[in-house]
Amino acid sequence: xxxxxxxxxxxICKSGTSVxxxxxxxxxxxxxxFWYRQFPKQSLMLMATSNEGSKATYEQGVxxxxxxxxxxxxxxxxxxVTSAHPEDSSFYICxxxxxxxxxxxxxxxxxxxx
Amino acid sequence: xxxxEQNSEALNIQEGKTATLTCNYTNxxxxxxxxxxxxxxxxxxxxxxxxxxxxxxxxERLKVTFDTTLKQSLFHITASQPADSATYLCAxxxxxxxxxxxxxxxxxxxxx
Numbered sequence: 001x002x003x004x005x006x007x008x009x010x011x012i013c014k015s016g017t018s019v020x021x022x023x024x025x026x027x028x029x030x031x032x033x034f035w036y037r038q039f040p041k042q043s044l045m046l047m048a049t050s051n052e053g054s055k056a057t058y059e060q061g062v063x064x065x066x067x068x069x070x071x072x073x074x075x076x077x078x079x080x081v082t083s084a085h086p087e088d089s090s091f092y093i094c095x096x097x098x099x100x101x102x103x104x105x106x107x108x109x110x111x112x113x114x
Numbered sequence: 115x116x117x118x119e120q121n122s123e124a125l126n127i128q129e130g131k132t133a134t135l136t137c138n139y140t141n142x143x144x145x146x147x148x149x150x151x152x153x154x155x156x157x158x159x160x161x162x163x164x165x166x167x168x169x170x171x172x173x174e175r176l177k178v179t180f181d182t183t184l185k186q187s188l189f190h191i192t193a194s195q196p197a198d199s200a201t202y203l204c205a206x207x208x209x210x211x212x213x214x215x216x217x218x219x220x221x222x223x224x225x226x
Contacts, residue, residue, distance in 0.1 A: 105159070
């Protein structure tokens with residue numbers, strides 16, 4: 001089946017630094033990927049839609065300059081959290097659609113900003 | 115306003131019983147609705163997709179119903195097992211653009 005590989009699974013960074021999260025589709029091409037954020041005991045909230053070869057579209061309230069998304073190829077989308085602060089600590093998850101079989105999600109990245 | 119809500123935060127049942135989870139939505143007209151399983155610290159895993167013109171869908175011990183009049187989907191796990199313990203999320207594509215909106219999830223605990 002379709003697999004999305006997400007790395008790293010966990011990252012701890014200092015406040016003010018940037019962190020890059022990668023999401024790769026392993027056995028299919030994903031022209032569109034989605035990035036979600038999940039706070040403890042809450043559901044997934046869509047942050048942005050990543051489109052191969054074009055700019056990402058962000059949901060209302062998500063700062064595009066803080067959460068940089070790059071989708072340079074059909075198999076790779078990256079999310080960079082710039083100048084991270086403790087309030088950015090969360091669980092970040094990417095996903096891609098594979099038609100009638102729903103969406104496949106990455107395993108998630110636990111970001112802790114100290 | 116648009117809402118997608120799942121019943122109760124936690125559901126505890128005995129092994130072997132049927133678990134029934136509810137997903138209600140308001141002010142949406144989704145073409146399909148999906149159910150996912152999420153284990154702690156992991157991404158969601160797709161379980162079932164049901165379209166607006168389908169009343170029921172089954173996959174092994176799982177059954178999903180979709181009532182567009184009631185704006186409700188029910189998710190059943192029959193002969194539940196402790197390994198079924200997880201959080202179950204319903205999701206819909208609010209604008210047919212591929213952007214999924216998730217319910218808050220129901221945590222199921224199956225006791226042996």
